Amino acid sequence: MINHFVPKNLKEALTILNKHDCYIMNGGTDLMVQKHVSTGLLPKFDKDVLYINNLKELDYIKKDEEGIHIGASTRYVEIENSPLIPNIYKRVIKEIASPNIRNMATISGNIANASPAGDTLVPLVLNDAEVVLTSANGERKMKVDEFVYGVRKIHREKNELISEIVLKPQELSYFYRKVGSRKAESITKVSFLGGVKIENKVIKDFRVSFGSVAIKTVRNREIENKYIGRNINELDINEVINDYAPLVTPITDQRSNKEYRHKVAMNLLKKFVMDIKEGGINE
Amino acid sequence: MIHQYKDSVKKVDNEEKMSGMAIFTGDIKMDDAYFAIPVRSSISYGKLLKINVPNLPKDYSFISAKDIPGENVCNIIASDWPVFADKEVHYKGETIGIIVGPNKEKCLELAALVECEHKEFEPVFEMVNSYVHKEFKKGNPDKVFANAKKTFSESFSTGYQEQIYLEPQAMLMYLDGEKITIKASMQCPFYIKKAVVRVLNCSEDKVRVIQPAVGGAFGGKEHYPSLMAAQLAIAIVKIKKPLKMIFDRKEDITFTTKRHPSKTEITAYLDEKDNILGVKIHVGIDGGAYVGCSMVVLSRALIACNNTYTFENVHVIGDAYCTNKVPSAAFRGFGSPQSIFAMELFINHLADFLHVKPLDLRNKYLVKTGDITPTNGIYRDPIILKELMDKAMEMSDYKRKLAEYSKPGSNRGIGMSTFLHGCGFTGSGESTIINAQLKIKKDKNDIVTFYTSQVDFGQGNRTTLKRIVVDTLGIPEDHVIYDAPDTDITLSTGPTAASRTIIIVGGLAAKAARHLKEIWKDGEEQEIVEPYVGPDFIKWDEDTMQGDAYPGYAWGVNVVEVSFDPLTYEVNIEGCWSTYDVGHAIDERILMGQADGGLAQALGWAYLEKEEAENGMFKQKTLSDYVIPTMVDLPKMETALIDNPFPYGAFGAKGAGELTFAGGAPAFAIALEQAIKHKVHKIPATPEYIMEILENED
Numbered sequence: 002m003i004n005h006f007v008p009k010n011l012k013e014a015l016t017i018l019n020k021h022d023c024y025i026m027n028g029g030t031d032l033m034v035q036k037h038v039s040t041g042l043l044p045k046f047d048k049d050v051l052y053i054n055n056l057k058e059l060d061y062i063k064k065d066e067e068g069i070h071i072g073a074s075t076r077y078v079e080i081e082n083s084p085l086i087p088n089i090y091k092r093v094i095k096e097i098a099s100p101n102i103r104n105m106a107t108i109s110g111n112i113a114n115a116s117p118a119g120d121t122l123v124p125l126v127l128n129d130a131e132v133v134l135t136s137a138n139g140e141r142k143m144k145v146d147e148f149v150y151g152v153r154k155i156h157r158e159k160n161e162l163i164s165e166i167v168l169k170p171q172e173l174s175y176f177y178r179k180v181g182s183r184k185a186e187s188i189t190k191v192s193f194l195g196g197v198k199i200e201n202k203v204i205k206d207f208r209v210s211f212g213s214v215a216i217k218t219v220r221n222r223e224i225e226n227k228y229i230g231r232n233i234n235e236l237d238i239n240e241v242i243n244d245y246a247p248l249v250t251p252i253t254d255q256r257s258n259k260e261y262r263h264k265v266a267m268n269l270l271k272k273f274v275m276d277i278k279e280g281g282i283n284e
Numbered sequence: 285m286i287h288q289y290k291d292s293v294k295k296v297d298n299e300e301k302m303s304g305m306a307i308f309t310g311d312i313k314m315d316d317a318y319f320a321i322p323v324r325s326s327i328s329y330g331k332l333l334k335i336n337v338p339n340l341p342k343d344y345s346f347i348s349a350k351d352i353p354g355e356n357v358c359n360i361i362a363s364d365w366p367v368f369a370d371k372e373v374h375y376k377g378e379t380i381g382i383i384v385g386p387n388k389e390k391c392l393e394l395a396a397l398v399e400c401e402h403k404e405f406e407p408v409f410e411m412v413n414s415y416v417h418k419e420f421k422k423g424n425p426d427k428v429f430a431n432a433k434k435t436f437s438e439s440f441s442t443g444y445q446e447q448i449y450l451e452p453q454a455m456l457m458y459l460d461g462e463k464i465t466i467k468a469s470m471q472c473p474f475y476i477k478k479a480v481v482r483v484l485n486c487s488e489d490k491v492r493v494i495q496p497a498v499g500g501a502f503g504g505k506e507h508y509p510s511l512m513a514a515q516l517a518i519a520i521v522k523i524k525k526p527l528k529m530i531f532d533r534k535e536d537i538t539f540t541t542k543r544h545p546s547k548t549e550i551t552a553y554l555d556e557k558d559n560i561l562g563v564k565i566h567v568g569i570d571g572g573a574y575v576g577c578s579m580v581v582l583s584r585a586l587i588a589c590n591n592t593y594t595f596e597n598v599h600v601i602g603d604a605y606c607t608n609k610v611p612s613a614a615f616r617g618f619g620s621p622q623s624i625f626a627m628e629l630f631i632n633h634l635a636d637f638l639h640v641k642p643l644d645l646r647n648k649y650l651v652k653t654g655d656i657t658p659t660n661g662i663y664r665d666p667i668i669l670k671e672l673m674d675k676a677m678e679m680s681d682y683k684r685k686l687a688e689y690s691k692p693g694s695n696r697g698i699g700m701s702t703f704l705h706g707c708g709f710t711g712s713g714e715s716t717i718i719n720a721q722l723k724i725k726k727d728k729n730d731i732v733t734f735y736t737s738q739v740d741f742g743q744g745n746r747t748t749l750k751r752i753v754v755d756t757l758g759i760p761e762d763h764v765i766y767d768a769p770d771t772d773i774t775l776s777t778g779p780t781a782a783s784r785t786i787i788i789v790g791g792l793a794a795k796a797a798r799h800l801k802e803i804w805k806d807g808e809e810q811e812i813v814e815p816y817v818g819p820d821f822i823k824w825d826e827d828t829m830q831g832d833a834y835p836g837y838a839w840g841v842n843v844v845e846v847s848f849d850p851l852t853y854e855v856n857i858e859g860c861w862s863t864y865d866v867g868h869a870i871d872e873r874i875l876m877g878q879a880d881g882g883l884a885q886a887l888g889w890a891y892l893e894k895e896e897a898e899n900g901m902f903k904q905k906t907l908s909d910y911v912i913p914t915m916v917d918l919p920k921m922e923t924a925l926i927d928n929p930f931p932y933g934a935f936g937a938k939g940a941g942e943l944t945f946a947g948g949a950p951a952f953a954i955a956l957e958q959a960i961k962h963k964v965h966k967i968p969a970t971p972e973y974i975m976e977i978l979e980n981e982d
Binding site: 183185186 | 913
């Protein structure tokens with residue numbers, strides 16, 4: 002017997018989660034597709050389902066000294082339109098799926114789905130964003146980068162739900178590219194985000210993340226630290242490429258092949274580094 | 285009201301489709317209907333030794349070849365595709381039987397429990413075993429080719445394409461007394477009827493096919509519904525319950541027929557002054573496990589393989605190959621887009637080889653009125669291809685852009701294609717195979733009703749055919765009734781295919797209406813049955829592929845402009861300009877719908893739509909993996925029509941539905957070649973393929 006729970010408030014949701022192992026249904030744009038059976042039949046769930054998409058308590062965007070707090074059931078479209086949200090997130094969200102999907106889907110769902118092709122993971126990981134995990138026993142925070150640890154693998158306990166995302170605004174200039182198979186309604190084949198801060202030709206911050214090229218979003222702080230403090234004239238494109246090339250380990254599937262994904266990831270990285278050397282990131 | 289033909293009218297189905305009121309097959313409620321779920325082969329090729337069916341609960345049945353009262357043959361053009369695989373299976377996914385019962389979920393569960401014992405054979409997935417071979421010549425190629433001073437050869441290939449009609453395959457079948465009644469998403473009501481009559485070995489009056497609203501077809505519903513109908517018919521005579529078979533998108537993409545992949549090899553034979561003495565062309569198409577209609581697709585591909593050029597000596601060879609994959613079948617263009625793609629690229633590449641401008645080389649060999657066709661027929665209509673080209677070049681600023689984009693580092697390209705489409709069934713098929721008859725009658729109140737078997741699956745013939753009759757009779761629109769086909773009422777005017785609806789059936793409707801007008805007596809019941817009579821000049825020998833292949837040809841020019849991103853190898857379509865000679869357009873807006881839609885679908889085939897078969901099974905099974913262009917992928921398309929009335933069609937109209945597909949892929953590929961400064965020999969030209977070209981040749 003599968004139960005479908007529609008709680009009235011967060012407290013009730015957490016009480017249910019304390020007793021039942023549930024799928025958490027938010028916008029449903031991934032889950033409903035994954036559980037689809039056949040035309041005319043109900044989707045098939047193998048465990049209980051908790052619906053949080055109508056919880057007003059989880060629908061907010063606010064800013065304080067810690068960062069920008071986005072409630073778990075806040076839709077992409079609200080994030081796209083909010084003056085509080087840094088442009089890099091808006092830029093990434095605008096290229097996700099289509100307007101009708103963005104009216105339903107959420108960042109928390111994108112994180113929990115933990116697909117290597119999850120588009121918001123790329124800026125979340127690069128900018129050190131955190132998830133807030135809430136249960137009846139309290140809450141804890143974790144970096145998105147650590148929370149997602151593999152394909153469809155996240156560090157969520159059965160009694161927890163993602164209640165909030167905390168964005169940490171950075172003083173970075175960004176270069177972002179999503180490469181899908183077409184311009185809309187497209188699952189990412191490879192994506193790239195570079196962020197940099199330069200003062201007097203010296204690199205003060207340097208970050209790179211790749212999507213869809215490994216089991217999770219690729220980011221490596223060790224490599225980044227190596228380039229922080231360097232003068233842009235001493236930045237060697239081949240050195241950067243050689244550092245990142247082994248971390249980009251894509252697969253061949255029905256959407257693309259590993260050679261293409263690797264090559265394009267490296268082309269975009271090269272473009273990012275060249276732009277730094279030439280004095281500016283425009284995007 | 286009598287319409288000015290240029291003026292467009294509101295399509296009669298606009299409101300019902302836009303408001304959601306239209307009733308499609310899946311919308312028809314029938315509470316006691318049983319569901320039919322196919323049991324499919326898990327192997328590509330082998331002997332079927334035994335089918336192990338689980339114990340079935342009450343009300344559930346397994347229907348297979350042993351239940352067939354008539355022949356185990358699906359009546360397509362060739363009679364080789366069995367309704368249910370019996371002694372052998374020939375492709376992964378072939379239907380072995382169906383589970384029928386009241387609960388769909390239970391049917392799915394039971395279907396998954398049916399197991400087959402096989403003796404597996406080595407499957408063949410490559411184009412090596414020909415099951416249809418055709419060959420014909422024009423001039424004296426053997427002698428001329430032997431004396432050639434130079435030759436130039438190339439090979440081109442095209443991929444699968446899935447139709448992606450909005451409404452997946454759907455069929456409802458029920459008994460109305462003794463009569464098997466079928467409502468389905470279809471193109472050809474009489475094909476379905478014939479298929480059922482043949483598999484049941486019953487009389488014609490036992491089967492009735494009625495067309496509900498149909499959501500797109502593109503050739504994909506020309507033959508496949510016949511297979512579904514034959515399967516359900518076997519079940520319905522046994523269990524006597526209404527039956528529903530409605531495919532999910534994934535099932536539809538994975539197991540229904542697609543466009544034939546192709547490989548075309550062309551050799552040009554040249555004299556010492558670089559004149560083309562003639563061409564030798566081999567077109568190979570991948571027909572899949574059963575011939576079905578592949579021999580006719582091959583015919584069309586071969587007849588079109590010289591495209592818009594006249595060569596004095598021609599040797600054409602074609603093979604359809606048997607592979608252990610889902611059979612390929614009809615799709616907008618029916619083989620000709622594949623060979624036209626090859627010839628358009630070839631003529632461009634040959635120009636490079638000869639160091640002449642492609643436009644000059646094309647013009648030198650461009651078809652003129654009175655030229656001999658590759659099958660030794662005559663191009664009789666006034667040909668206005670040069671005007672079409674001039675107009676398209678002017679609209680697109682072609683010459684300036686061509687020069688500008690050839691500069692190094694431009695990453696832009698512009699490409700032009702010219703193309704033709706033979707309208708109607710190939711050869712004398714209209715008068716020897718189809719024999720359309722159109723019934724028109726008038727009641728005592730002078731209300732005229734006419735009947736055809738043409739399905740309006742969105743392309744607009746419910747509107748246009750009605751208009752032809754209204755305007756011919758010169759009576760008010762609401763005095764003419766024209767409903768969707770019902771095989772118990774209408775005579776067969778043939779399938780909704782081959783761009784024949786307006787040129788052939790439209791012509792027939794106009795003729796019938798003219799005859800009714802001639803004998804018109806107010807207040808009397810009158811009826812006319814008008815048979816199709818082809819033009820006298822159509823003489824065709826199918827065995828030798830000689831003669832006039834079509835009653836008329838429609839012509840077109842596409843110009844496509846692209847930009848290329850060297851970082852990601854992605855291509856963006858920046859502009860599309862088209863000119864067409866469709867004779868006379870009866871309703872321009874409907875034609876513009878065909879123009880935009882046909883080109884969009886052709887561009888999808890050219891650069892986005894990748895369907896790879898791996899071990900006999902398609903890899904892209906969903907709409908997120910098999911991607912077709914969205915609105916934001918395509919620019920605004922500009923189209924101009926040049927009037928050139930055709931004497932045998934209604935109000936001078938020729939066919940238009942398939943023509944608009946023919947030139948998109950070569951125009952795109954030629955533009956891409958300029959943008960990437962490399963030659964292209966294959967579509968879809970995905971970013972992955974473009975990277976490969978650039979990496980390998982650099």
